[in-house]
Amino acid sequence: MNKTLRIGTRGSALAMAQSTWVAEQLEAAGYPTQLVAVETPGDQSTAPIAEIGVGVFTSALREALAANEVDVAIHSCKDLPTEQDPRLSLAAVPVREDPRDALVARDGLTLGELPPGSVVGTGSPRRASQLRASGLGLEVRGIRGNVDTRMRKVTDGELDAVVLARAGLARVGRLSVITESLDPLQMLPAPAQGALAVECRVEDVDTEHLLQSVLDDQASRAAVAAERAVLARLEAGCHAPVGALAEVVEDLDENGRVALRLSLRGVVATDDDVLVRASATGETTAAEQLGLELADELLEARAALLSGPGSS
Numbered sequence: 599m600n601k602t603l604r605i606g607t608r609g610s611a612l613a614m615a616q617s618t619w620v621a622e623q624l625e626a627a628g629y630p631t632q633l634v635a636v637e638t639p640g641d642q643s644t645a646p647i648a649e650i651g652v653g654v655f656t657s658a659l660r661e662a663l664a665a666n667e668v669d670v671a672i673h674s675c676k677d678l679p680t681e682q683d684p685r686l687s688l689a690a691v692p693v694r695e696d697p698r699d700a701l702v703a704r705d706g707l708t709l710g711e712l713p714p715g716s717v718v719g720t721g722s723p724r725r726a727s728q729l730r731a732s733g734l735g736l737e738v739r740g741i742r743g744n745v746d747t748r749m750r751k752v753t754d755g756e757l758d759a760v761v762l763a764r765a766g767l768a769r770v771g772r773l774s775v776i777t778e779s780l781d782p783l784q785m786l787p788a789p790a791q792g793a794l795a796v797e798c799r800v801e802d803v804d805t806e807h808l809l810q811s812v813l814d815d816q817a818s819r820a821a822v823a824a825e826r827a828v829l830a831r832l833e834a835g836c837h838a839p840v841g842a843l844a845e846v847v848e849d850l851d852e853n854g855r856v857a858l859r860l861s862l863r864g865v866v867a868t869d870d871d872v873l874v875r876a877s878a879t880g881e882t883t884a885a886e887q888l889g890l891e892l893a894d895e896l897l898e899a900r901a902a903l904l905s906g907p908g909s910s
């Protein structure tokens with residue numbers, strides 16, 4: 599098979615970097631590619647993402663793919679809605695970037711060095727809840743815009759710091775602006791942060807196999823499946839901010855033998871920024887099940903907290 603693969607991409611610097619990387623992998627494996635620009639309403643809007651919905655960045659690309667205008671769609675996996683589009687197949691989850699959130703602060707400061715009252719910008723309710731729960735006395739302010747717009751607010755002195763996905767900065771070659779990569783204990787990343795999702799049409803099995811064999815990474819796919827299952831069940835049960843992170847680790851299986859297992863952590867915030875946490879370990883082959891079980895644990899713990907002694 600040597601037809602040119604048409605790769606649909608958004609025009610932002612991050613999207614172009616991601617699509618170019620995928621194209622390079624495919625070209626290196628002997629498959630000719632062509633990048634096709636697709637505009638999405640999410641790139642035009644300046645409203646908070648929490649209001650316009652997470653699908654804004656991905657739906658136009660998915661429509662172009664379903665309509666056979668392109669053969670491959672590349673998304674940031676964390677921007678993808680949790681329900682699979684029945685017309686499309688998630689053909690590959692490539693090796694994931696470092697999933698941590700990153701602090702970009704004035705004067706090279708780390709999170710712990712920011713004095714109480716410092717103003718930290720983020721448009722993400724998940725990051726906001728974890729920042730307010732940190733006990734550092736930080737003031738959180740909502741922001742949006744591309745990486746440069748957000749960072750300019752720090753250099754201009756309007757904000758003391760912003761929190762961004764480390765992976766986004768890595769992909770556009772801007773790791774040097776980071777003043778601290780935040781430990782997941784302090785800031786659990788969004789489900790699937792740092793991972794790409796590569797989709798094709800469900801009936802295009804040749805492309806599906808090709809994408810899978812060249813690009814798919816089993817450990818990244820399992821981790822993302824577990825994290826997105828946490829999100830899917832929590833979306834159904836409440837609308838609170840969610841963080842989740844799964845990692846493939848060496849552990850003992852049920853028979854006491856060393857095996858690669860999936861270690862999963864989750865956090866959900868209450869309306870007044872109390873954080874409820876849970877963790878679990880399971881088979882990499884049952885990633886989704888592990889995520890669903892962890893979500894149930896989080897929902898129960900959250901319900902117990904909200905109805906517990908002290909509340910009326």
Ligand SMILES: NCc1[nH]cc(CCC(=O)O)c1CC(=O)O
Nearest residue numbers: 674677762763765766791792793
């Ligand atoms: N919500 C926008 C978005 N979608 C994916 C990334 C970064 C790359 C990634 O997480 O894969 C970002 C920017 C950010 O959160 O700072």
